[in-house]
Amino acid sequence: MNRAVELQRFNGFSFGGDDLVISHLQYADDTLFIGEATTENLWVIKAILRAFEMASGLRVNFHKSCLMGVNVSNEFMNMGAEFLNCRLGSVPFKYLGLPVGANPRRLVTWQPLLNTLQNKLSVWGNRYVSLGGRLILLNSVLSAIPIFFLSYMKMPVIVWKEVVKIQRKFLWGGVSDRKRISWVKWETICLPKREGGLGVRDLRIVNTSLLAKWRWRLLQNEDAMWSWSCDVRSVGGEVAQNLNWFSSSVSRTVSNGRNTRFWLDKWTPDGPLMLKFPHLFSLSRSPEATIGDMGNWLGEAWFWDFTWRRNLFVWEENQFHSLLSSLRPLVNRTGMDSWRWEPDPEGVFSARSVYSLLVHRWSLANLTIHQHKEVLALVWTSKAPMK
Structure with a gap:
């Protein structure tokens, strides 16, 4: 396929500011051809698949293959499906359990997930489960089912409310149809036990923690092909x-x-230097220079070299000396700079550490819980089993 693109026999789909062209994607034993809706592309696809069969001795299962189009006429789609001897597909479609091409802001996109949660409750319909047992099932099953969805899509508020409604009803009333009173608000239940909660995971924070992995991966590889499609600004929220x-x-x-x-970057314990020394930053001739450009190696020693727009006044020189005293010289000429995740002692990023960080921030924002933290921690010191 790459050769066909080089010879301009196959026209892939181009997008992005750098005219990135994608002709095919592969995952495991699945292959996705992406290109313009032209007869020439259909001939190239059929020729490549036939060449693959002849070279490998394997056969392509066209009955499991499908042809899908976006803003393509029905006449061309029917002709293409008949030409390739495959079935017609439509967008959105499901792949590996996820709806591809669907709008994640719509409730209908998340309806299969809600149905799965409801069906799981019906399985437990004829079983009596105590409050402690329901709490375990809530954490291990009902809170785990949405994980795959939450790893790739941001959950809308309306969907979150529906999921919480299912979880709350099961926690306080089991699977019975009788309406039970929710004695504690859900935000408190989602707090850790040491802070007076039940340790139930808040799916909003879980969603943010899982999506933060993509932002971290983008930092590690900013030139990745998939980076153009990620809106990491959505990682955050209320x-x-x-x-x-x-x-x-x-x-x-x-x-x-x-x-x-x-x-501009945070590489000192006090944060970005532009915030700590804003006046010196405004006087610098190289506000966007890297650390390696701000000095020179003389033998095995590193010396800082600053250039200013004008000569510094006496009080500005005092700030400059304060800046120099806060810097440490470079010690490695060949190593590459890397990102560090501060909440983890080893600097390793994980969704678990993000969740702990956000839960801690939320509990600090709730002054009532924070002030009574020591008292609430005593609630769960009993060694009696949960019933």
């Missing part, structure tokens, strides 16, 4: 209480300083 929670939780580990901006 549960974070602070839209800058992710930026404040990452920092740069400096080696050669070639990939870390001196003024």
Whole structure:
């Protein structure tokens, strides 16, 4: 396929500011051809599949293959499906359990998930489960089923309310149809036990924690092909209480300083230097320079070299000396700079650490819970089994 694109026999789909062209994607034993709706592309696809059969001795199962089009006439789609001897598909479609091409903001996209949760409750319909047992089932089953969806799509508020409605009804009333009173608000139930909650995972925070993995991967590989399609700005939300929670939780580990901006990136314990020394930042001739550009190696020693728009006044020189005293020289010429996840002692990112961070931020924002934290922690010190 790559050769066909190079010879301009197959026209892939181009998008993005850099005219990125994608002709095919592969995952495991699945192959997805992406291109313009032309007869020439159909001939190339059929020729490639036939060549694959002859070279490998395998046969393509066209009955399990389908042809899908976006803004393509029905006449062309019917002709293409008959030409390739495959069935017609439509967008959105389901792949590996996820709706591809669906609008995640619509309730209908999440309806299969809600149906799965309801069906799971019907399985437990004829069983008596105590409150402790319902809590275990809630954490291990009802809160685990949506994980796959939450790893790729942001859950709308209306869907979250429906899921919480199912979870709350099961926790307080089991699977009976009788309406029971919810004695504690759901936000308190989702707090850790040491803070007076039941330890039930808040799916809003779980969703944010799982989506944060994509933002972290984007930091690790900003030139990845998939990065153009990710709107990492949506990672956050009301549960974070602070839209800058992710930026404040990452920092740069400096080696050669070639990939870390001196003024703009967070690589010192006090945060970005542009915030700590804003006046010196405004006087710098290289506000976007990297650390490696702000000095020179003399033998095995590193020396800082700053250039200013004008000569510094005496009081500005005092700030400059304060800046120099807060810097540490580079010690590695060959190593590459990397990102560090501050909440983890080892600097390793994980969704679990993100969840703990956001839950802690939420509990601090709730002054009532924070003030009574020590008292509420005593609630769960009993060694009696939950009933």
